[in-house]
Amino acid sequence: MQRQLPAVVTASVAKQISEQIREAIVSGRLQVGQRLPTEDELAQTYGVSRPTIREALKRLAAQHLVRSRRGPLGGNFVAEPDPALFAASLTGTATMLVSLGVFNFAEIARARFEMEASCCQLAAENWQTQHIQAMEEALASSCDPSISDEDFCAADVRFHRAIVDATCNAPLRFMMYAVVEALLPITNLVTFRVRERKAIIGYHERILSGIRRRKPRAAIESLRELIDYLENLYGQSSAMREARVGTQDRGSGRVANT
Numbered sequence: 001m002q003r004q005l006p007a008v009v010t011a012s013v014a015k016q017i018s019e020q021i022r023e024a025i026v027s028g029r030l031q032v033g034q035r036l037p038t039e040d041e042l043a044q045t046y047g048v049s050r051p052t053i054r055e056a057l058k059r060l061a062a063q064h065l066v067r068s069r070r071g072p073l074g075g076n077f078v079a080e081p082d083p084a085l086f087a088a089s090l091t092g093t094a095t096m097l098v099s100l101g102v103f104n105f106a107e108i109a110r111a112r113f114e115m116e117a118s119c120c121q122l123a124a125e126n127w128q129t130q131h132i133q134a135m136e137e138a139l140a141s142s143c144d145p146s147i148s149d150e151d152f153c154a155a156d157v158r159f160h161r162a163i164v165d166a167t168c169n170a171p172l173r174f175m176m177y178a179v180v181e182a183l184l185p186i187t188n189l190v191t192f193r194v195r196e197r198k199a200i201i202g203y204h205e206r207i208l209s210g211i212r213r214r215k216p217r218a219a220i221e222s223l224r225e226l227i228d229y230l231e232n233l234y235g236q237s238s239a240m241r242e243a244r245v246g247t248q249d250r251g252s253g254r255v256a257n258t
Contacts (some may be wrong), residue, residue: 001145014055019040021056025078035171036066036076090152094182105190105234108183111248115179116160117220118206122143124216131166135159135208152197159204160184166211191233199229 024030037045042053060066067079069169097103124130138159142152157180164176203226210219 013046013048014052014059017042017048017053017056018059021060022063022065030078032078032080034078036078038075073181092182094178094232097237103183106185106231108187109227109231109234110162112187113224114178115176116163117225119164119167119176120170120211120219120223121216122169124211124214124219126146126168126209127151127166127214128168131162132208132212134162135204135211138162139201139208142197142204145197151191153185156188156200156204157181157184163207163211187230190237191230194233194236195230200226203229 021030021036030036035041036057039050039053039057042056046053057066058066061068064079064082066076068074068076108219133247138155141147142155147155161180164173164180167173178226203222205227206222207219210222
């Protein structure tokens with residue numbers, strides 16, 4: 001079997017080139033909207049072939065750091081940062097880590113409380129009418145007894161997303177994206193079989209009341225009660241799962257002995 005060393009070396013060089021251009025973008029030496037040198041110019045600068053440069057540019061495009069434009073004035077340009085894209089990437093990473101068991105439920109619950117408590121504090125101070133309306137609409141949706149479990153979970157996510165939006169703090173909204181869009185749905189997935197909708201709705205109503213009245217301590221205390229409730233549910237869910245596994249194991253043993 002032939003060893004494909006040239007391809008490995010080329011990929012490594014492309015990675016190094018992309019990292020150098022990325023560093024130039026992050027450091028500000030290349031500005032948003034600035035046109036990069038042509039593929040030929042980059043190939044001459046780095047002493048590599050155009051396919052290697054194209055691979056490097058593909059890597060940068062995958063990171064949403066550069067974008068291409070066709071036409072007489074086309075080329076490759078430094079892309080304007082899109083927080084939603086970076087946040088979505090963060091969410092995907094968080095979801096994968098939870099799936100792999102890197103985070104346990106207790107860690108998720110504690111981290112969620114500490115971070116969302118800060119959001120309740122700022123939301124109570126900074127909310128605007130549209131934020132309260134968004135929380136009320138999400139709460140109204142969750143109160144509809146005809147909606148499915150999936151729709152109830154979606155309303156739950158919208159409610160907490162509205163709290164984050166009410167902080168009016170862009171960096172905090174970015175960092176909380178993974179908590180709201182990834183960790184919260186996973187929490188719902190684990191506990192939905194044993195939770196009571198009325199209980200969740202009650203906690204949300206009290207959180208909203210504290211925020212609306214600009215009483216952050218009341219909102220944070222209700223949030224703490226919600227997280228404690230979810231942790232207890234997780235314990236119940238885990239016990240039920242272990243009981244099912246035990247029953248299946250005993251059933252398998254009886255079949256094997258017959």
